[in-house]
Structure formats: C-alpha cells, structure tokens
Amino acid sequence: MSDIAVKSKAEVTPQVSGNPKAAAALDDRLAAITMPDAGFSADARADAMVRLRAMGLPAPRDEYWRYTNPSAFNAATATALPFDADGAESPLFTGRDKLTLVFVDGAFDAAASDDLSLEGVEITTLAKADAAGDHWAAGLYGQLELAGQTPVKRPFAALNTAVAHDGLLIRVTGKPSKPVHVLYRRGTADADAVWHHVIRVEDGAELTLLESGMVGARSNGMLEVDLAKGAKLHHIAAKRANDPKVGLSHIFARVGAEAQLKSFTLAVNGTLMRHEGAIDIVGDDAVAHIAAAVLGDGNVGPFHHDDTVFITHGAERGESRQVFKKVLKNGATGVFQGKILVKQGAQKTDGYQISQALLLDDNSQFLAKPELEIYADDVKCSHGSTTGAIDEEALFYLRSRGVPYDRAIVFLVLSFLADALSEVEDDDLRDDINDRLEAWLTTPPQN
Amino acid sequence: MTGTTDLEVREGVDRETVEAVQNMGSYKYGWNTEIEMEYAPKGVNEDIVRLISEKNGEPEWMTDWRLEAYRRWVTMTEPKWAMLNYPEIDYQDQYYYARPKSMEEKPRSLDDVDPKLLATYEKLGIPLKEQMILAGVEGAEDAPSEGRKVAVDAVFDSVSVGTTFKDELAKAGVIFCSISEAIREHPELVKKYLGSVVPQSDNYFATLNSAVFSDGSFVYIPEGVRCPMELSTYFRINAENTGQFERTLIIAEKGSHVSYLEGCTAPQRDISQLHAAVVEIVILEDAEVKYSTVQNWFPGDEEGKGGIYNFVTKRADCREARAKIMWTQVETGSAITWKYPSCILRGDDSQGEFYSIAIANNWQQADTGTKMIHLGKNTKSRIVSKGISAGQAQNTYRGLVSMHPRATNSRNYTQCDSLLIGDKCGAHTVPYIEVKNNSSRVEHEATTSKVDDDQLFYCRSRGMDEEEAVALVVNGFCREVLQALPMEFAMEAQALVAISLEGSVG
C-alpha cells in the first residue's frame, strides 16, 4: 500500500515551542496572573494549562501571527492606557428593553447589573459557579476552546480557559422576551481583563446576545457557544469606539443540527485588536454566519485589527458565510485570516467568504489570507477578497448630484459596509448600528 | 507492485529496467531507455560538489560558487509549510550525478549521439524535423519544416546532449545552449546573471540546486531581437534514484522577445525520485518572455507508490520598465509538486501573468501557485489557476500578491477555481494578499465545486462514456489556461488532461 499517508497538514505538524526563552516568557506571563480558585472548572483549567505550556506563546514567525505582532499580548503585564472613566456610555443599544449585565475589568458587578432573572434563561457567573463543585457548564467549559485548537493552535484561548476568574454561564431553554446585554466597564488604567462566557442554547431555544462598552487596557475575552438542535444565537458585539485598547476576543462555537449562529462585530478604532473565531458545524443543515465591520483611523490612535476566523463543516448541507469589511486610513492596518474547512463527508456544504478593504489613503494596509480547505466533492464554496480605494465613478456620480465630497465619502463607506451590516438580522439593531456608524463617520472622534 | 528494486548496485542496464518496462501499466511514458549510465557515489558533500563541477569542466569561480551554496545548504532546514505529506527525504541516499556512459566523451556532432537516445525523443513526440536533426540526417536543417519551428535542447538526465537549430539562432545572435556550455563559453553573462533572480540562499531546494546542479539550459536574446523560433527543452529523468537538478537561465535584453517551452516526461519508477530545479529569468526594458511548461513526470502508481518529488523554484525578474513575463504551466505529473513560478514586477509598467492547470489524481499531492511581487508603478498581474483533484489526491493553490507602498496604480486579478472528482480527494486554496498602497486594486476570487452533473449528463446523452465526458468537461474548465499555451503544446496538454484523469470516475 501507499507509503504516502494523506492527512491534514496540521495534524502532523504540532507547533511546539521548545525554545527556553519562549518558555521563560510564558512563565513571566503566568507569574503576573492571580490564579482563580477553581471548582467545577478545575480539570478543564489544568488541562488548558498543560496545553498552553506545550504550545507556548505565539511568535511572529508562527503562520497565523505573521501579520500581527503578538508581543503586546505576550507581555507579562498590560501597559496602562488612558481612559475616560466618567465618559458617557455609548448610546448604542439604548432605548431597547434588555437585561444588562455589567463587567468591570473582567469581573461581574452585581450591583450595577440587572437582576439575573429572565424567563427561559438560566444565568450564573463563572466565579460563583466555581465556588461550587459541580455545574451544568462542566462539560462545556474549555471543551469548545479545546476543539478550536485544531487545526491551528490558539495559545491565548487556552490561556483564557486556564486563568479566567469570571464570566457568564448562560443556559437558554426558551425564547426570552429580550436580549441579554453584556456591558463592559473599565476600572483602572492598566486593567488586564480576562473573562470567559459559556452559552448553551438548548433544542429550539433562541437568544440575542449584545456586547458593548469599554474593556481593559488589555483584554482576553472568550465566548464558548454550544447550540443544540434548532437553537439560535444572534450575537452582536460593538465595543466602545475610539477607546485605546489591546484586545483579544474569541468565539469558539459548536453548531448542532438545524441550529443557527449569527455573530456580528463592529469595531471603530482602538489600538490593537484580534478576533479569533473557531466555529464547528457538527450537525446537518446548520447555519453559521460571522461578520464584521471595522473602521480604523490611524489619526485617532494606532490601529491594527485582525480577524482570524475558521469555520469547519463537519456535517451535511451546512451553510456558512464570512463577511469582513474594513475601512482603513492614516496608517491603519487591517488583517483577515479566514478559512472554510470542509471535512470529508460534509456534502452539500455551501460556504462563502468575502474579505474586503477600503483604503482611504496610501498609508494604510490590508493583509489577507483567505483560505479554502476542502475534502468533500459535492460542495459549493467560494471566497473573494478585494482591496482598493473609493470607487471614483460612484464618487463622481454622487457629487454630480450635488452631494458634497465628505458626505459622498460617508455614503460610499456605508455602502461598502452594507453587506456586513446586513448580517445583523434585527432591523432595529441594524439601523442603530448604521446610525452610529454614520455619526462616527460624520463627526469623529466620539464614542 | 511487482519487482523489488535494488538500490545498491547500478551497473548499466539492470533487470529493474526490464521490469519497469513490463510494468508500464497506465502511465503512457513509463518506459526506460536502455543506456549505460555513469554515476557518482550516493550522497552529497563538498567532494561531490567538486566532482560535478569538474565533470562539467567548470572554471574555479563556478566551483567556488557551488561550494558556497553547499555550505549554506547544510545550515538550512527543509521547509514544511506546504500541504504536502511525504516520507523524510534522505538526501544522502540520492545520486547527485549521473549521465549516459556513451556521453563521457562529448559528441562532436549529433552523429555521435547514441541511437537509443534518439529513439527516446521519438517516444517523447519530439517533432519529426527536430528528430531528423538530432539524428544527424544530412541536410535536415534545410528541410522544409512543417508548421512552426521549435529548437530543442534535450536534457537526458543530467547532461545536455544536443542542441538543434544552433546555426539559425546564432544568425539572430540568440544563444541557446546548455548551462554548462554557457559557463565555459559565456562566463561574463553567467557571472552577471546567475543567482541574480534566485539567490543561492533563496530556499532550501534552490540552495541545494545551486550546489549540485548538473546541467540545464541557457538562453540569451540580444537587444531588440525577436527569437525566430520557439525554444524547447525536454527534460527526462531516466536513471533510478538520481536527483535531477536542472538550472535554467534566460536573459531577455531590451526589447527582445522569446517563447520558451519546457516539457517533461519520466519513466515509471518504484522509488521516489528527487527533483529540485531552478529557473531564473531576467527581463529588461520592453522585453517579453513566455515560459510554458507541460509536466507529466511519473506521478506514482494507483497505490501511491513511487513517483517524482518535484521541488522547483522558478522566478522571473521584470527588472526594467514595461518588461513582461507570462508563465503557463500544465502540471499533471509527479507524486509531490512544490512549485511557485513567480514574478518580480520591479520595472514601472511591467506585467506578470500566471496561468496554471494542476491535476492531481490517485495519491498525488500538489502545492503550487505563484507570487506576484509588485514593486514598480502601474504594474499589472493576472493569475488564473485551475486545480483538479481526483482519487485520493490533495491539490493546493498557494499564492502571494504583494503590493508594495511604491507600486502605485497597480492591478492584480486572481481567479482560482478548483474541481473535485470523487469524495476522497481535497482541494485547497491558500492565497496571501498584502496591499500597502491605496491606488492599487487587488481582486481575488476562488471557487470550489464538483464536476457539473448537468454538463456530464448532456455529454453522455450525446453518446460519450463517463470518462470521455469528464475529460471534456474538465478541458472546458481549463479552457482559459489551455488557450494561453502555444498551439502545439495546447493539443498535447489537452490529451494529457484526459490521460491524467483516467480511472478517476466510475
């Protein structure tokens, strides 16, 4: 028989960091963290720590860190960044009936939050649950993160599982009347916030999850999402605009049969951000859409935004969409690393991915690695990626109708972002976001 | 698989050759020429490098250049980033020099060429006139040629055995010879350009090639000259376990034009063979080079045994304004293909094009694509890649499009389409896109799908069997690339597409 075994490349080349310097950097990183008193999550945390030590912190030469320098995430402590503690909170999502849960520097603030009761939803916090020995989240905490480590190692996700003190454990059994809103606040200038949410949506249940506000000077957020048969999660994250931050966010999800995951992120300025997605479609006829609209203006502050999103189809007739739009100017950098991976047997998969950058000046850059990795034949998968300036033809058309130059640019930027925004299902929420975008574009910078 | 292979003893024609011929199976070019070979000992070290240099009658500067490369190579590690899985290569278990014994004294004329070599060309389908010339037929040079002329520099394993049309090319001032001859006869050109596009240190395989390259082709087109005929090299790997390390250098002076064809076939072999070629192309102001390849080396058998390991570095440097390079490749062979013909668009308004068909069937693995490095203003590039996977094969397009800050007003368009035949194979797309100025526009599109059932049904309802129908549909899928090939090549390539997919359906 063949002497050439055909396996996925990643399965045979684990990224092991045998470098003593790298090991020392990880030691320093861990030494600066106060470890939580783990209860139900103790085993998962111990396992994550072992995995983290095996893979080490990322290095700039690592394949998926070639476009984003990991040093600020690797540093032992966060660098203090100025913030406006008294500043008004973003008007986004105001005027909507919602259950608001407040986190300050990664820790739940019960006093500032609404009562944790909502029909069809069971909510506890990680810190509280960890005080006890057992919890429904025991089979999930760190498990989806673990699944997301293949085929690419994600050390900060493992770090998060190992060291997160707090987060929300949300179990949805019905169709709650209002969204759950996680509002982040910053307490100190050098806050190094880590949180880990686990969301389980049971058969046929639905939840809308909103995230907004100010995260730490440095942050590492994890959202583990487990969708049972026919479950739906609509997730919209819009961190506070123009807020200097070094942030990592993760969404690691398992999407069951007929379930639907829709996740949309809005990012407007803010130093260095990396969003990692690892979405596993495990049930037939499931849907996963991940989208982002990103605006970066290097004049507001340094700007580097990285979306590294993998969607894996492991079941039949799955539909996935990745829609990433970045508008960059004044030395801003946008990164997109996306993959559609279709496993053998995942027939009738419909996978689509689009990554586009609008460069408003010559200083900005877009670096993209849009991948397809496909092991099933009866599939329809495609991706596109474009980079360029404002469409001169459209700009002239608008101006010839009397629309002033600046206003025309705003129109064209909104036009460019429209495909990403259309991934927000709820009309009111989408209009909210569109209005905020327009406000930011018209009179930057404000929150 | 019948016939065990004796790795140790190599004494001219051996029984495996006979067995290999008997075991031809479905591989059309799977025969072996019975020619006595001369081998250097297995393995690579400084002495082997010196020996290769000496056998080629090279001057000291060349020997030193090779040794420098060798010393660098031993400090390097083999790249592992490609989506390829193959057993560790034991570089010390390869032959780095082999040539037909009858060539030990270089032939003064083609009359001296071993008739068996000429028979080899016939099997390869080298056009009649070139065969006559290669066979030394009196007056063949003046015989009317049917259709277009093609000059052939045939490479039999490691040594270039004959060059045709030399006189006519010489009249135009074109130099077309083996690289070893160029090193002796045109050292000033070789010194100036060798390693100037693919430096010795470029990558593991290119560095190895720099140390041990045995032979290859050299082309020089003087200023303003339109090469009067297409230049063609047929490569063959004939000796078992012999690394094939070709080195090709093409220089197109200002305003010149040349079309170069490279075709490759290799006999069936049980043990994987290593191949690491380097092609360097220098293109000056307003010059244009077309480089077309049809590669159908032995891909291994239906069970994944044997086949060529092909690690190739090909790069064109559009060094001056309005220089133009067009790469076209049809990759149907080899067990492992690692190949990224690239374009450095340095001159303002220079252009690079890459058209590729890669077919991987059975257990073949291909990781191939291109790099378009835009450095100059108003540079343009176009990539059209068609990948076909069948059987258990893995086929990856890997490409880089890079727009540097100074490469203003540049354009790239990339289209990568993959076709899957059967549910055990894989098709992958790994593009890298780096855009650092905003007046340039980069567009990348990729699709993956299976052979269209409606098209298949339509063909079959008109009387074709499934295999014919698939071949027809796949040829349609590849149309854009086939059209980019010179006509004679396009015909051969079309036939190859069908041959390569034999046994992939049903």
Add this chain to the structure above:
Amino acid sequence: MLKINNLHVKLEEEDKQILKGLTLEVPAGEVHAIMGPNGSGKSTLSYVLSGRDGYEVTDGEAELDGEDLLDMDPEVRAAAGLFLAFQYPVEIPGVGNMTFLRTAVNAQRKARGEAELTAGEFLKEVRVKAAELQISPDMLKRPVNVGFSGGEKKRNEILQMAMLSPRMCIMDETDSGLDVDAMRLVSEGVNALRSPDRSFLVITHYQRLLDHIKPDVVHIMSNGRIIKSGGPELALEVEQNGYADLLAEAD
C-alpha cells in the same frame, strides 16, 4: 445659459486630445442636440462640463450663467444648476435610493441658501414625481440603481432630474438601451420639465430620441469640434444619409 468657447480637453492618463476647440452656446429655454459618430468626443464633453476627474482642460472656457464652470467641484456645479443624466448610471449598494436623493436635494438647497426639505415634504414630492415616471415605491426603497433594469436606471435619472430642478440638463445617450415604451416615458418626463428658464443639451447617437424630445438646434460633432449646426432637419439628414457626407463636407 451655457457658453462653451474654444474648449480643448485631453485625457490625463493617455495624453490624448479629445476636444479640439469646441464652441457652443445654449440659451435659456432651448433644447440643443449634439449628434456625432462614436469617438467624436460627445461623452467627454458631458463629463468635462460636470467635472469628472481624468480630463485636463488645456484651453478655452465653459460658463454657466456667466460663472466659470471649470474651476468648480462637481457638487458646486450641481448646486449651480447643472445636471448630467449618465449614460451608465452608477450602482451604489447599501445606500437607499430615497436617502441618496434626499441628501442630494438638501445639499443643493443648503448650498443655495434655501431651507432644507423636511422628510414629509420630500416624501410627498418624490411620490408624485416617481408616479409620473412609473417608478414603483419598491424601486425608491432599493439601493441606488442596484438591480435596476436599463430602462429603470434611465427613469431613475429623470426622477433625479425632476427632484433636483436643475437649470441646465445634459443628457448623455439617455436613449441607449431603452425600448420604445421606456423611451416614451423618459421623453415625457423630460418634456414635462421644459420651461423658459431651463435648457437641455441632449447628446445622442441616433435621431429617434429627437422624435420625442424636439430640439431647437442640432449640432453635429466630429473629432472634438462642432462641425455643423442647424435646425431639427439636420438630425433627419443624418438619419437618412449618415455622417459620411457631413464629415466630408467639413474636411
């Protein structure tokens, strides 16, 4: 109204001279047609007048009501009353047709120091005018020109013209790609807008549009210049005999 004198224009990118001394005057209230073979510079004229990038005026001038047009940004020209109906209207995904139109109307009103229309006023007006052009409410809701047929795009151009109330309307091959019914709708729209203080410059390759929109003056353009001007009968002459005789005459 519109005065063009000895206009010379070249393409910036190709360094190619397109207009070579074009002189033309369109008085208030008149409809002038420009006809000419392909490549005579008709579209270039419309783009230069409305201020598109990529053209360099090397000599001559163009004025609207005595004001120099050529120094103005496109939106300033629009506010000054110039309107170009595009040969190929541009699609702008994600921007609603109504939002676009209202922004344009109010930007122009603001530039002219007029009060902006409220949402209600605007809506009322646009509904009436859209109905006249048989533009459905659905088309108004859709993104600008996205998914519109050729005829719908041209009708949308005329709707914009009606809403923006320009004084000088340039129509660039508005008849191209229109079937008979669409041509009638568009022409009726234009005819309804004719008034003593509004002028039209109708650029067309064929005479048939001029059956619907009757011109006062017809100009024949060739090689970057007006080579002959006359009454509507000139268009009929072109229709019957083609351009060849006229071009020969000019040489």
